[in-house]
Every structure is written in C-alpha cells, then in structure tokens.
Amino acid sequence: MEGTELGGDQQFCLRWNNFQANITSQFEALRDDEDFVDVTLACEGHRLEAHKVVLSACSPYFKELFKNNPCPHPIIFMRDCEVSHVRALLQFMYVGQVNIAQAQLSAFLRTADALQIRGLTDCSQHNDKKVNRKSPPSQLRNLLSAKPSHSTSSSKAASQNVESTSADDLDKSASRRSERNSPDVARNNLSEEASFQTSSQMRPNNDDYNQTCNYPTLRVKTDLEATEINNDENEILMDPGDSEGVDHKDFSATDLLEPKMEVMEQEASDEERSSFQQLYYHENNALANPFATIQGNIDLMAGMNAELRDENAEEDNKSVVSAGGGRWDGRRSRPVPDAVWLEQHRRALPFALKRENERGAPAPRLIKLGEGVEIREELLRGVKWGDYRKVTRGLAAALFSPMELATCSVTGQRWSRAGQESRPTKPPLDRRRVHALISYVSRHFPDVEVSRIKQVLAYKCKENCAALRMRTAR
DNA sequence: GGTCAGTTGGAAGCGTAGCA
C-alpha cells in the first residue's frame, strides 16, 4: 500500500496484487458457468455463449455492433466461420491466450482480423473505419511470411528486426499500453518488448513447408500477460500489441474473407420488443437478397420470432451495415449504396413478403429452381435468355450476393497458388444454390455440359473478386 | 503417370457513360 500527499489529505493507493489474474479467472468462470451471458454466437450449428462487455472490450467491431444494436440478447449467426475458430477466439478474449495449430493459423487469423480482435489484428486500422481491414499485427505477419528456418541465424535476424524498432516506437507502444495497464505493467512491457524476439521456430505460410513439417503450436498472448520468450520449440509466445517499426507484407485485398454474420434477437419480452429495434443484419446481405427465400436461410431464422420479424423488417433493412460501404448491382461494378441495393432486393425477404401480403399487395410468385431454392419470378424474368452463359450469369447474380461471389469459389477447391501467394483458399459457394443453378440451366440447355456452366460461374466469381480487389485498392 | 476438373491471370471484344 502506498500513501501520497495531495492537498494536505493523505491518500492511499490500494492495490490488488492479483487483480488481473483474478479478473481473468473470474471472466473465464463466468463464461464456463454461462452466468450473465448476454450474447450468443451461432456457428455451424453450435451455440457459444458470451458476454457483450468482453467481446466489446476485445473487438471494436463487436463494440460498434452492440452499440448500434442494443438488443438485450442478440444471436449472432457467423456464417463461413469455423466453430473451432470462434471457440478459439472466445478463449483468446477471455483468457488472453489460445493454442492454434499452425495449419489453422492463417484461417484463424483471417477470422480474427475480420472480427477486429484486439491483439490479433491491427486495431488502429480497424478503428479507421472503411479502411483496409487487412493486416494482422506485424509479428503475426512476420510469422506468416518468415522463411523456413530452424537455425539461430533467423532468430538473430528476427531479433534484429525488433531491435531496429526505434525508441520512439517503443515509447509509443508503451504509452498505448499504459492506457490499458498500470504504469508498472507498461514499464514491464516496454522492457520486455525491447528484448522480444520472434522465435526462429516461426513457420512460413508455405505449402511445401506445410507438407513436410510437423507444425508447432502457436501460442499467442495478449497484453494481459507479460511477453516472454519460450524456449519450447513447439510454442511461440508473442506479444501481439506492437505493430509498428517492423517491415511487413500487407495482405492482399483478397486475403480478407468477411465473416458473414447475421444478428438476430432471441425471444424477447413485450417490453423489450417495444424498447429496441431488435432485428439487424450485418456484414452479410444474404438475408437481404433473393436467396433469402431458400430453406437454408429460413433455417437460420428458425429461432426468430416471426411476429417480431414482421414488425421490424422494414426498419431493420435500413439498418444494414456494410463494411465495404456499398454493393455492386451485378451489371455495373460501380458501388451501389446499400440502401439502394437492399431496396432492390428487400421484397424477396420472406417476412417482408408476409408484410406485403398483409397490406393487400399481390403475393409474388416464386419459381423453384431445385434443391429447395426458389427465386422470385420477376427476378427470373430479369435474367437474359440469350444462351446458357447469360442465364448462368443472371442466376448467379440473383442467387448470390456480390460479396459471396467475390470471396468464394465454385467448389472451394484448394488452389495451390493460393499458398504461394499468401492468399487463402476461398470457401465454396453454397452448394445447394450452386446445384440449383446448374440443374436449372441444365434443364433448359440440356446440350450444355455441366462443366461449362461451372466455368461460367467461376468466371463470375473471378470478376467479382477482381472488382472487389479494385475497389479495395482504391 | 495420365486424365479430369477447378481456379485464376490475362487478353480481346463489346457496350455505355461522360466529355469536348
């Protein structure tokens, strides 16, 4: 206990020596016991309970999401995210460290980056809204781009890399930390940061290397724990906080695969319903485009209160947030404002249809494509019927959002160049919709081989990807 | 090792909008 004189009144500094350790363990216990959880992450059929305050503290992304959407207990559907990654991220946020197999590291970091998890991504960039949300912390980038080497020379090089960081950088870093930590902790971090060494065990994101090495496990630590050098060759301890002063290789625009999230509210009381706008869609226009009528997305909404959906559909469609700041209309690659894009597609929403029906508007006719996938007749009419190529392209634009087309491939097949160019393998487009599209086109163009249809779909994906890259570059 | 299928870079042709 320390006492200081201030204005004649002696003040005492009461310090809980094990404060951080206690807080960490208690947060973990709260999560394990699911006490006071107020947000559910739904991923691959699993439900992961968490606390908004923790997610907000660890991610400006979640913080903004929850601030703008004051639902008492939102359910966030995380599509195209692996549940194991989400679990690991929660572990990281609650405990401050997590073990990730090297083989999973790249994908894990992409998910972390997309969710702007502090300590795993450059939050300074994320705080700058709309700007590239691409780069993981420099040390992680080093990890991903380091040459394969187990010699001490690389360790020295890595050490020199850190040593080249200027004192100003270290001071900046330390001052940033001091905002979160006590001055003592900040000093500790400063001294430890100066002696930080990126381990020579760091494995490059290299496929050849992947195939020949047993991956060490990466252990990432947050600022909650002091940085330390671990001699265990199978563990890499790193302080993710500092991102300055080290040359790095930026991820390309296509490295970023946006997590597709839909925030929906849990069953709420009447009082809660009257208090909040509780239905939100975020980052993913899946529910706002025509394929929302397919069973898959209806499944996603299974937990929703139908009445509430109707009540809030219109307002919520206006509240959609897009990280890209706009969407393409498929025809021209100029960005279409979200509001415009949504207005063009809003009526395809199942609950929006119900709302219109209640108002006496004629029920739009849905055409079955197959595989349980339906499309509005008017959208199908908009498809050019010159040949199978135009039909395929038209259906692709109707069934998949531009972001889906830009970030997915037809089958998700691994492409070896991806590894060489530090570009991740794209996830597959929704198989059911792909099959529906192919079967529909095949029925009307029986002489056309399926491979040709897939090829056209692949062209479409490539074009959207290129357009996305161009937009991001600008 | 051969074949097939999928992904992607790149090029060419065409259409459209903006401008002088």
Added chain:
DNA sequence: TGCTACGCTTCCAACTGACC
C-alpha cells in the same frame, strides 16, 4: 459526333489437386 475511359462478357491458357 467522335473520342476516351471504364466495366462487362467471353475465352484461352497455365497451373495444380484429386482421382484412378
């Protein structure tokens, strides 16, 4: 009206993984 820039469509080719 002609030019230019831009974007969309289409196709080819290279490369590689999966499969037999």
